[in-house]
Amino acid sequence: MTPAPSAYHQRVAEEKRALIVRAATELFLELGYDRASLARIADRAGVSKATLFKQFPTKAALFDAIVIASWAENDVADVPPAGDLTAGLTVLGRRYATLLSQPEMTDLFRIVIAELPRFPELAKAHFAQGKMPYFESVRIYLLAERDAGAADIADPELAATQFLGMISNYLFWPNLLLPDWTVTPARTTAVVEEAVRTMVARYGTDAHHRDR
Secondary structure, eight states, rough: OOOOOHHHHHHHHHHHHHHHHHHHHHHHHHTTTTTOHHHHHHHHOOOOHHHHHHHHHHHHHHHHHHHHHHHTTTTTOOHHHHHHHHHHHHHHHHHHHHTSSSHHHHHHHHHHHHHHHTHHHHHHHIIIIIHHHHHHHHHHHHHHHHHSBBBSSOOOHHHHHHHHHHHHHHTTHHHHTTTTTOOOHHHHHHHHHHHHHHHHHHHBHHHHTTTO
């Protein structure tokens, strides 16, 4: 029986994995997905090719890891409890704003957009493993609020799209296209709060929610 790896070896493996993911992201941006070979990525990360291939046997597996790392701030299982639409949407909105502010998220979208004509599977992987799980967590939360009687939502999918769109359209997309675009923490808070108020005004069912 192979002995279980020690805590030290697990930590070293995690550190090397993070270096590989960061190096791959950099090279995908610099050279494009096609030209960034696994050998080049191993060299940039400062690890052996054997170490890289052990963790990521293909470039597709490595891109999947970039997607997962970029969305890692979100725990899709951690959906706020239903019963207070304002509080729950505020938690989800702040979490989403934090995700969008990470440089890794901007890098990921730039890779996907640049390589979309030649490698549409990258966009599909990003949507399936990154964006969709987060979107689904918001949709499930809105369904729970509807079932609890705190929200009147006929189309939770549309409502989730509206909520996330109000946040990303101000905090993320300009940053992706305009290098000098900056948003202060105070402005980020205001964007999330206004998105929450808009959702509560549209979908909230009781006076307590609407008065907030």
